Amino acid sequence: MFLDLYQKVRDEKNSILCVGLDVVMQKFLKRDMGVEILEFCLDVVEKTSDYACAYKPNSQFILFDLNLNQLRKLNQAIHDKGCISILDHKLGDIGSTNLSALHWISEAGFDAFTLSPFAGNILETTARAHRRGLGVFVLTLMSNPESSWIQKESMIGGVPLYLEIAQKVREGGSDGVVVGATDNTTTEDIRKIREKIGEDRVFLCPGVGAQGGDPEKIIKAAGPNILINVSRTIVDSVNQQEKAKQFQEQFNKHR
Amino acid sequence: MFLDLYQKVRDEKNSILCVGLDVVMQKFLKRDMGVEILEFCLDVVEKTSDYACAYKPNSQFILFDLNLNQLRKLNQAIHDKGCISILDHKLGDIGSTNLSALHWISEAGFDAFTLSPFAGNILETTARAHRRGLGVFVLTLMSNPESSWIQKESMIGGVPLYLEIAQKVREGGSDGVVVGATDNTTTEDIRKIREKIGEDRVFLCPGVGAQGGDPEKIIKAAGPNILINVSRTIVDSVNQQEKAKQFQEQFNKHR
Numbered sequence: 001m002f003l004d005l006y007q008k009v010r011d012e013k014n015s016i017l018c019v020g021l022d023v024v025m026q027k028f029l030k031r032d033m034g035v036e037i038l039e040f041c042l043d044v045v046e047k048t049s050d051y052a053c054a055y056k057p058n059s060q061f062i063l064f065d066l067n068l069n070q071l072r073k074l075n076q077a078i079h080d081k082g083c084i085s086i087l088d089h090k091l092g093d094i095g096s097t098n099l100s101a102l103h104w105i106s107e108a109g110f111d112a113f114t115l116s117p118f119a120g121n122i123l124e125t126t127a128r129a130h131r132r133g134l135g136v137f138v139l140t141l142m143s144n145p146e147s148s149w150i151q152k153e154s155m156i157g158g159v160p161l162y163l164e165i166a167q168k169v170r171e172g173g174s175d176g177v178v179v180g181a182t183d184n185t186t187t188e189d190i191r192k193i194r195e196k197i198g199e200d201r202v203f204l205c206p207g208v209g210a211q212g213g214d215p216e217k218i219i220k221a222a223g224p225n226i227l228i229n230v231s232r233t234i235v236d237s238v239n240q241q242e243k244a245k246q247f248q249e250q251f252n253k254h255r
Numbered sequence: 256m257f258l259d260l261y262q263k264v265r266d267e268k269n270s271i272l273c274v275g276l277d278v279v280m281q282k283f284l285k286r287d288m289g290v291e292i293l294e295f296c297l298d299v300v301e302k303t304s305d306y307a308c309a310y311k312p313n314s315q316f317i318l319f320d321l322n323l324n325q326l327r328k329l330n331q332a333i334h335d336k337g338c339i340s341i342l343d344h345k346l347g348d349i350g351s352t353n354l355s356a357l358h359w360i361s362e363a364g365f366d367a368f369t370l371s372p373f374a375g376n377i378l379e380t381t382a383r384a385h386r387r388g389l390g391v392f393v394l395t396l397m398s399n400p401e402s403s404w405i406q407k408e409s410m411i412g413g414v415p416l417y418l419e420i421a422q423k424v425r426e427g428g429s430d431g432v433v434v435g436a437t438d439n440t441t442t443e444d445i446r447k448i449r450e451k452i453g454e455d456r457v458f459l460c461p462g463v464g465a466q467g468g469d470p471e472k473i474i475k476a477a478g479p480n481i482l483i484n485v486s487r488t489i490v491d492s493v494n495q496q497e498k499a500k501q502f503q504e505q506f507n508k509h510r
Contacts, residue, residue: 058352154409154419
């Protein structure tokens with residue numbers, strides 16, 4: 001069960017920090033992008049893993065130039081440090097295609113991945129992921145304000161779409177929800193999502209750091225089973241170690 | 256403009272067939288998956304390009320093990336045959352992350368890609384894609400029946416979500432819509448989408464072949480600017496060339 005893994009690592013590390021491996025390609029010399037990106041990610045893991053519970057590599061930054069062996073090396077390094085690896089993949093295809101993604105995500109050694117609910121197959125994909133030992137985080141309320149018209153203003157039988165998604169997360173046994181920590185999300189939104197999914201699912205909350213989200217608000221409303229993701233503010237820093245330590249401590253103050 | 260490219264290739268090739276490069280990994284020997292997958296895809300292109308307007312590699316099948324140079328080789332082969340290459344990526348992230356994807360999709364030499372509307376940023380992503388010369392197809396009504404609750408039953412001010420998406424495609428200048436050709440989509444759905452997006456956008460319709468969709472229905476209702484995608488029925492066939500030819504002819508009968 002992903003929840004057990006999460007709680008074990010969170011308590012061992014005394015951290016709810018998830019470091020997003022958002023790698024800006026302009027930094028690299030383009031001799032061999034795959035090698036350079038892998039080295040950069042391994043260096044971030046080396047410097048920050050004392051303070052992090054999880055890492056979240058994003059497919060849009062790494063998948064075009066890291067091959068399967070390089071993804072395995074990255075996940076091995078994350079696991080060697082006792083941390084969790086979540087592929088921010090936003091998978092959202094039909095069943096037969098999702099099966100291919102699940103095969104590769106599992107082969108590459110990730111512990112969990114993010115799923116977009118747009119293709120509607122939350123239950124099917126969660127069941128198939130669990131058969132491969134993979135946890136599933138379903139995009140529920142995103143951190144960017146442009147998402148409001150579809151996620152908050154769409155209604156199904158009087159219920160806003162993001163709460164209907166939370167309901168499917170509950171029913172389908174998905175392991176968690178992705179809920180932005182930015183101003184796009186109110187305390188009331190977080191409480192309603194927690195009520196729908198129950199206490200035994202994990203909130204994964206991006207939007208703190210570069211996007212300006214308030215971690216205190218989201219930690220207090222979502223409760224103990226939570227990961228707060230910080231990407232650019234750590235990864236782009238000249239002192240990644242110190243930044244990660246600061247975020248760990250800041251988040252722990254509010255728990 | 257993507258529309259000009261599409262119309263030129265469609266008329267030169269006398270085909271509205273798009274071949275989906277859905278590569279089933281169990282076929283391969285796993286010596287070097289990237290090399291084997293690339294060879295398989297190049298072979299499909301070689302055998303079917305006389306009958307196809309476009310190819311649609313899907314990220315969930317190819318992105319975990321083809322690197323940038325291999326993606327470039329695939330796109331070069333597709334272009335050498337005078338065809339279009341559309342990455343079925345279902346991109347759906349926040350702006351800064353989508354920029355990374357756009358960079359890589361462009362670097363790899365694709366002509367267009369598919370975008371999921373779930374993150375809400377159709378207008379922003381389309382404008383940014385156009386600056387890089389990339390066409391954008393927005394998922395509007397998918398081919399799998401599990402998608403109905405979110406795409407057809409969600410309403411915004413009395414309008415079903417898929418028609419609100421079609422409206423944003425019109426306003427945002429996106430180049431086309433992805434609309435499943437399966438029973439999930441009615442003739443009336445197709446007509447309403449075409450009315451919203453206008454005649455100058457391209458329908459990309461998966462669901463014919465393995466998923467059992469009726470090409471006649473969708474060609475008649477959507478009009479001339481259309482691509483019908485067939486993946487497994489061609490790619491898994493022992494006679495890919497003959498299958499592609501049959502689909503080209505069948506589709507042309509209904510145009």
